[in-house]
Every structure is written in structure tokens, then in C-alpha cells.
Amino acid sequence: MVLNRVRSSIVLPVDGNVYPSGSYNVTLLIGNPPQPYFLDPDTGSDLTWLQCDVPGKRCTDTPHPRYRPSELVICEDPICASLQPGDYRCEGLQQCDYEIEYEDGGSSLGVLVKDVFSFKLSSGTQLSPHLALGCGYVRLPVSSHRFIDGVLGLGRGKSSLTSQLSAQGIVRNIVGHCLSSRGGGYLFFGDGLYYPSRVTWASMPHESKHYSPGIAELTFAGKSTGFRNLPIIFDSGSSYTYLSSQAYQALAFLVKKELMGKPFEEAIDDPTLPLCWKGPRPYKNTQDVTKYFKPFALSFPSTGKSKTQFEIPPESYLIISSKGNVCLGVLDGTEAGLQNYNIVGDISMQDKMVIYENERQMIGWVLASCDKVPKSKAFLT
Secondary structure: OOOOOOOOOOEEEEEEEEOOEEEEEEEEEEEOEEEEEEEEEEEEOOOEEEEEEEOOOOOOOOOOOOOOOOOOOOOOOOOHHOOOOOOOOOOOOEOEEEEEEEEOEEEEEEEEEEEEEEEEEEEOOOOOOEEEEEEEEEEEOOOOOOOOOOEEOOOOOOOHHHHHHHHHOOOOOOEEEEEOOOOOOOEEEEEEOOOOOHEEEEEOOOOOOOOOOOOEEEEOEEEEEEEEEEEEEEEEOOOOOOEEEHHHHHHHHHHHHHHOOOOEEEEOOOOOOOOOOEEEOOOOHHHHHHHHHOOEEEOOOOOOOEEEEEEEEHOEEEEOOOOEEEEEEEEOOOOOOOOOOOOOOOHHHHHHHEEEEOOEEEEEEEEEOOOOOOOHHHHHH
């Protein structure tokens, strides 16, 4: 199945929010006849997997009946090889086992299978490609609050849905998302929804397995914090943004300093996030408080004299808790076990179209209204 890939896209609505639900999900139709499944879109991992209906295996609850596979993938398949450690040996026609571990301690163990996925191109053409996915029969909770059927792997590896759709000639090897601060948004495969000239682009290092624009300098209110060479990863599977310990502490100090003399006191009785503040009255949304906070930014090297900036305004790093307090949605990554990595999570990608162009090794972003699912680029003009 090779189609004309020029400016074609698959667009999927996204449900959920950063707070209070703590995650986003897309509905995919898989199998014959097609069955709906809620998947957590994750640019930080490759393999798409569903919890499988396997007798005698204990799994967490799912919104839909557990998936029943139809076709096993043998271990000689190149997609199977891409999921294995370097010393992996395949013997004959044996099944392809996989194991995935996530940064937050979650994991999925299972077998690789193939099945029919039902998609619709932005042109209206219906597609039913056969794609590889994981049939997971042991799952440690990725996050206990995420009521999902599985994970939608959107990473750079051969097993990701992005790579498989491109390899079959359906769309270009591009994935992107637009998450609304009001909840919901959309996810897309292919290049039919944006004008490259309107997008801010940063290069990805070739050796990176992740969607990383490389190293950045952290600035606050337009001034350097003194923290440079921060390795950055864009990860839609992370609800919040994480900075390595020293950079996080510097940012928290600058935010606190900015609030001095303003009507806030630290809300140590609010367990929502590590750092929350109480105002003179309970707040309903971030627009009530943004005037008291300053933007921060990640500044990446570029080919010209000016640096490429990923600006994070207050509404993209704050949440309002159920108690009506304002909380800092940037967390200590070192404390969370992320070592030296700094993660740009969903909260900081809200109200931007974020594009991962694997063919050109670029990440791009542009301010956008993410509330409605567009049918074409004409929607964005």
C-alpha cells in the first residue's frame, strides 16, 4: 500500500488534561472488526501495546475488554530485533517476546503481534494498514490514575507507529500534537497540517534515541539563570516538566523571589505538588494569577546569531489545585530518578503545535489554538 504522501495527514482527537486527570489519551480502532481502545500517546517510547486477554495473567483494569491478538510476529522480523538487547539470538520461527521499562517505574511484558488499524486520512481516504503492536500480559502500573488500555508509542525507533506508517508509504515520518490548556487537543501523523516557514525549528542530534533538541540554557524573565548545557527531552508521556536538581532549585528560587511582596503565602498543607501558594481567595484558573508570574525559556543553539527559544509562559508551568491554590508544575527531575535529563512535559507544550520531523531530524513548535481538530492547513491560516 503506497499512497501519494504529499501533504497528507492522519489526525486523531485527544482527550484529557494535565490536571486533574494527569494524562491525555487517544482512541484507536484496532482489529477486525475494529474495536476502540484508549491509549496514552507517548513520544518517549517506541512500541504501541495493549493489555492482552491472556488466561491466568493478572493485569490492571482497563476501560474496554482486553485485546485478543490474531497474528503473532516471529522473532526474525526486523521490528522484533529493534526491541531486543544487543546479545539477542533468534532461533527459527519462535514468537517475539518484548519487555519495556519506563522512567517512572512502570513496565510492559508481552509478545509482538500484528493487526489491522483503522485510520482516516485528512483527504477522507480510509486506511486499514497491518501494524505491529505489543500484546502485554504483565503490566506494572505506569501511573495508577491512568485508566487506559495501553500506550501509543510515538518515539524514533523502528517499532513506533510513526516509523511503521512511514515505512508503508502512508504518511511522512512526522508526528505532532497540539494540547489545549482547556483540556483535549489533537495528535497527527504526516505533514499536512502546518507551514514549515511559520514554525520555530531546532535540530535533533543524530545519536539521540529521544526527541531531543540537544542542550539548552535556562533563562527566566529574559535573563540567564547561569544554567547552560542542560540536556532536554520532549516527552508527551510526562504530564509535568522536570529540571535537574540545581536548575530546578534555581527556578523555584526565582519564582519565589518574584512573589515577594505579593499576596501569596506558601501552602504547605496542599499535597497536590511540591510547591503551592495560597492567595487571598481560592483561584479558578491560571488566568487569575499569570500577572504575578514571569515566563521562563529554554534557549537552544542555532545556526544564526540568534538562539532558538522555547518560551514557557506562566500558564504553561502553573496549575490551580482542587483547593484553589496555584502550584508550580515544574518538578525536580533528579529527585524523580531522571539523572541529568530535563523533560519538557505536557504542561509546557500546551497551546503549541509541537512537531517531530524524523526525516529532517528537527523538532518544531508554533503557537496554535488546540481546541478544535483541524481538517487541513487552511484551518490554521
